[in-house]
Amino acid sequence: QVQLVESGGGLVQAGGSLRVSCVASGRTFSHYAMGWFRQAPGKEREFVAAINWSGTSIYIADSVKGRFTISRDNARDTVYLQLNSLKPEDTAVYYCAASYSDYVILDRGGYNYWGQGTQVTVSS
DSSP: OOEEEEEOOEEEETTOOEEEEEEEESSOGGGSEEEEEEEOTTSOOEEEEEEOTTSSOEEEOTTTTTTEEEEEETTTTEEEEEEOSOOGGGOEEEEEEEESOSSOOOSGGGOSEEOOOEEEEEEO
16 A cells, blocks of 8 residues: 655746655555646546656656656655646646556556645636
8 A cells, every 4th residue: 555645736826836746655665657647627637747666767748748847756755746837727636646557657547546636726
């Protein structure tokens, strides 16, 4: 069992930046591929970014490419999502997820554990 706790969300003006973090506990963090998803009110949860266990393979959704980056620190059992040049349409609850896979996973069905989410609100 893996527990995931996100933090770092908040209210920011358009054009601003945030870094959201996800700390894992319960099992060896470096065994898992990690991903970030987001869900806006009335919309489905969508893929944002993913990283493999070693950090050598990364995939970023087209909608946020060039603005968001994902990274991980296995020594700290933490995965990060850096959000730059934020837009009002980035407003959502951001969730991290862990997968048993050795590879980057884009489909939310491929993840085994989920955090509770952290709210990011971007004002215009």
